Amino acid sequence: MLIIAAGAIIAVGILQVGVQSQRTGIAQNSAVDAYEVQIRNKAFTAAQVSMERINESGGTWHPTSSSPWIQEIDGDSISLYYDLKPSSGGGSYAILESDTVEIHARSWYRDPISNQVKDLNIITSYVKEALHFVPDFQSAISIAAGYDHFNFSAQGSSMITGDDNSGTCGSKPAVTVQDQESYDAISGDSGTYDQLEGEGGKIEVDSTLSYQPVDQLVARLAQMDGVNKIPSGTYNENLGSADNPGVFFVEGDTKFASNTEGFGIMVVRNYGTVEGDTTGLLDPVTGSLDLKGGFTFNGLVIFENAYNMDGKGTVNINGSVLVGKTDEDDPTIPDIDIELNGNITVSYDCQAEQTAKAAAANMLNQNRYKRLSTYE
Numbered sequence: 001m002l003i004i005a006a007g008a009i010i011a012v013g014i015l016q017v018g019v020q021s022q023r024t025g026i027a028q029n030s031a032v033d034a035y036e037v038q039i040r041n042k043a044f045t046a047a048q049v050s051m052e053r054i055n056e057s058g059g060t061w062h063p064t065s066s067s068p069w070i071q072e073i074d075g076d077s078i079s080l081y082y083d084l085k086p087s088s089g090g091g092s093y094a095i096l097e098s099d100t101v102e103i104h105a106r107s108w109y110r111d112p113i114s115n116q117v118k119d120l121n122i123i124t125s126y127v128k129e130a131l132h133f134v135p136d137f138q139s140a141i142s143i144a145a146g147y148d149h150f151n152f153s154a155q156g157s158s159m160i161t162g163d164d165n166s167g168t169c170g171s172k173p174a175v176t177v178q179d180q181e182s183y184d185a186i187s188g189d190s191g192t193y194d195q196l197e198g199e200g201g202k203i204e205v206d207s208t209l210s211y212q213p214v215d216q217l218v219a220r221l222a223q224m225d226g227v228n229k230i231p232s233g234t235y236n237e238n239l240g241s242a243d244n245p246g247v248f249f250v251e252g253d254t255k256f257a258s259n260t261e262g263f264g265i266m267v268v269r270n271y272g273t274v275e276g277d278t279t280g281l282l283d284p285v286t287g288s289l290d291l292k293g294g295f296t297f298n299g300l301v302i303f304e305n306a307y308n309m310d311g312k313g314t315v316n317i318n319g320s321v322l323v324g325k326t327d328e329d330d331p332t333i334p335d336i337d338i339e340l341n342g343n344i345t346v347s348y349d350c351q352a353e354q355t356a357k358a359a360a361a362n363m364l365n366q367n368r369y370k371r372l373s374t375y376e
Contacts, residue, residue: 036109036120039076043105043122044374046071046078050103051126051369054082058365065104079106084128093354095361101126101369121376126369130361133217134265134300137320139176139204140348143338144211144324147181150336154195158340162198162348165318169350171200178209195340198348211304211324217360218267218304221247226363230254240264245299245359261296264359269304298349300356305333315344319352 050069053061063069068081081104087097105122140160143150152175154160162172174196177183183205187193196202221227224247228237232252239262240246246264296316303323325333340346 038074039107039109039120040122042073042076043078043107043120044124046073046080046105046107047103047122047124050080050082050105051101054101055367055369059084059367068106077108079108080104093358095130095358096132096354099128100372101128122374123376124374125372127372129368129370131364131366131368132357132360133213133220133364134353134357134360135214135322137172137300137348137350137353138206138209139173139200139320140198140346141174141321142176142209142323143182143336144178144209144214144322145336146328147177147179147185148335149325149328150182150323150338152186152192152338153189154192154340156341156343158195158342158344160196160340160346162200165347165349166351171198172348173201173204174198174348175203176206176209177203178205178207180205200348211322211326214302214322214324215304215326218269218302221265221267221360221363222249224363236260239297240359242298242355245355245362247359247363256295259294262298263355264299265302265356266297266299267302267304269302298352298355299359300353303336314342317346318349319356320348321346 049071050063062084063081065081068079071078071080083102083104085100085102087094087099103124103126105124106119107122108117108119110116111118140162143152160174162174164171175186177186183203186196186203193202226247228239228246228248230248230250230252232254234255236256238246239248239256239260242263244263246262248262248264248266250266250268294314296318299319301317301319301321303321305325323336323338325336327333
């Protein structure tokens with residue numbers, strides 16, 4: 001019995017030593033695992049920081065595999081570079097295509113158990129999309145003002161059509177308004193109603209139609225150096241191209257030269273107006289835009305607090321026209337008076353919509369990133 005008991009004590013002792021060794025091994029492995037998790041988090045943090053730097057630089061900051069960015073985060077060194085994989089698309093709207101950014105982050109650390117230097121490689125992929133803040137086109141003309149804040153008429157040979165001018169997309173309504181009262185006012189004017197056409201319908205009510213946040217986009221664009229501020233007087237300079245659309249502001253008395261064509265975004269705001277004597281487009285209170293001989297604009301035309309719009313002559317707007325007031329409760333801003341006469345055509349155009357979005361994206365030069373995956 002004593003021999004058996006002694007053997008049992010020895011067996012238990014061996015078992016306790018084994019359990020203790022297992023506990024020590026588990027604790028050590030757990031410490032290593034926890035440390036590796038920290039290293040992974042640091043590498044991922046470096047990737048996020050790099051995304052901010054890429055965005056702030058507009059893509060000009062570009063570390064490569066041969067010349068990586070070295071950064072120390074909480075005592076550990078991180079080496080990072082990225083590859084940009086452009087989409088297969090190209091041409092005028094390439095900036096609107098989603099590119100892929102693949103970030104390679106390598107972190108070195110000293111194993112707390114073996115004291116050996118090890119490394120981890122983390123690869124994170126993001127989809128890059130250019131920001132433009134241009135709203136989707138709802139119709140040929142969208143009136144983002146309540147019934148009490150505008151008057152609208154179209155006469156003569158003028159035409160407003162929601163059929164896609166480019167022939168590549170479906171039709172939209174000719175005119176979109178905010179409320180039923182606006183719908184009734186326009187549809188009740190037979191002269192105006194007859195000038196509206198398209199398979200998408202003549203008029204549509206959209207209670208969600210709003211000039212916000214377009215007003216914020218306009219305010220932001222107005223402060224940017226690359227925007228073209230059209231001066232008073234005769235203007236015969238460049239108004240962009242299909243491959244290089246621009247952003248243009250009309251805020252005074254301006255005349256365009258004959259047979260002018262523009263691409264991108266045109267903002268007629270405050271007391272700036274578009275007017276013509278025999279071949280003009282619109283007409284406000286303290287300024288005017290006189291269009292001689294013919295004028296075509298492809299993209300988005302915004303009338304912000306542009307009170308009187310009197311269109312005459314040969315004018316083509318392909319894309320969409322958005323009319324709005326920054327503050328309908330401000331009594332100093334008169335109601336908007338829209339009168340189209342002469343040979344004026346406003347056509348919905350989905351390719352011109354892309355042109356407007358590309359113009360804003362080029363000007364803003366900012367991107368949005370969405371993480372797709374992270375792996376080792």
